Amino acid sequence: MTFSERFELTAATPAAPVHAPVPAFAATSFATAPAIALETPADIPQREALLDLAFGRAARLAKTSERLREGRRPAEGLAFCAHGPDGRVAATLRLWHVTAGPARPALLLGPLAVHPWFRSLGLGGALMSTAINEATRLGHGAILLIGDAPYYERFGFSTAPTAGLWMPGAFERSRFLGLELVPGALAGARGLVSPTGEIAAQPSMSELIARESAGLAAPAAERRSA
Numbered sequence: 001m002t003f004s005e006r007f008e009l010t011a012a013t014p015a016a017p018v019h020a021p022v023p024a025f026a027a028t029s030f031a032t033a034p035a036i037a038l039e040t041p042a043d044i045p046q047r048e049a050l051l052d053l054a055f056g057r058a059a060r061l062a063k064t065s066e067r068l069r070e071g072r073r074p075a076e077g078l079a080f081c082a083h084g085p086d087g088r089v090a091a092t093l094r095l096w097h098v099t100a101g102p103a104r105p106a107l108l109l110g111p112l113a114v115h116p117w118f119r120s121l122g123l124g125g126a127l128m129s130t131a132i133n134e135a136t137r138l139g140h141g142a143i144l145l146i147g148d149a150p151y152y153e154r155f156g157f158s159t160a161p162t163a164g165l166w167m168p169g170a171f172e173r174s175r176f177l178g179l180e181l182v183p184g185a186l187a188g189a190r191g192l193v194s195p196t197g198e199i200a201a202q203p204s205m206s207e208l209i210a211r212e213s214a215g216l217a218a219p220a221a222e223r224r225s226a
Contacts (some may be wrong), residue, residue: 046089091113093127103188104191107140166193
């Protein structure tokens with residue numbers, strides 16, 4: 001059984017559009033939520049555009065949690081996407097390697113984003129469950145995140161495991177949540193949360209120029225993300 005087959009989702013309620021016209025395929029395609037799969041390199045540009053749509057580029061890049069992600073690669077096997085009927089990225093979620101104080105390995109979850117066309121299908125919750133289950137299966141001990149407690153509490157997150165931890169910048173204590181995948185993984189954890197993920201390879205100047213030229217040459221419709 002493939003990864004997508006293990007996590008394929010269905011839902012009876014079609015998603016309502018938010019600040020965007022409904023595409024022609026919506027009436028038949030939105031009755032079933034997209035299957036969740038591991039992210040591929042081809043997904044990354046559309047993922048970035050989806051995050052910009054969901055949060056605004058300047059706002060998301062200014063977040064304290066972004067300081068733990070920038071310049072790093074996500075944890076192996078823990079970057080997920082779902083695709084709409086036209087193949088474009090409809091939802092995204094990644095986990096990242098961090099340390100919860102000295103010598104205390106953990107994962108950082110986020111950002112979680114679902115395109116407005118695909119909301120109300122339970123896709124965000126399905127991504128969360130997939131990420132937690134896969135992180136557990138791969139042997140990780142704990143997950144941290146910054147987010148709305150009323151939403152993430154349903155998955156077992158709370159402020160208790162993060163009481164002795166702090167982020168590398170401004171953050172709201174009530175939104176700093178943790179989940180132990182292994183009992184005691186965050187017991188007594190104290191100190192600064194720091195990034196430990198693999199450094200991402202940076203493109204050369206010539207590669208950046210080539211990408212920019214290719215993007216400008218493409219029709220506008222092709223440059224837009226789902």
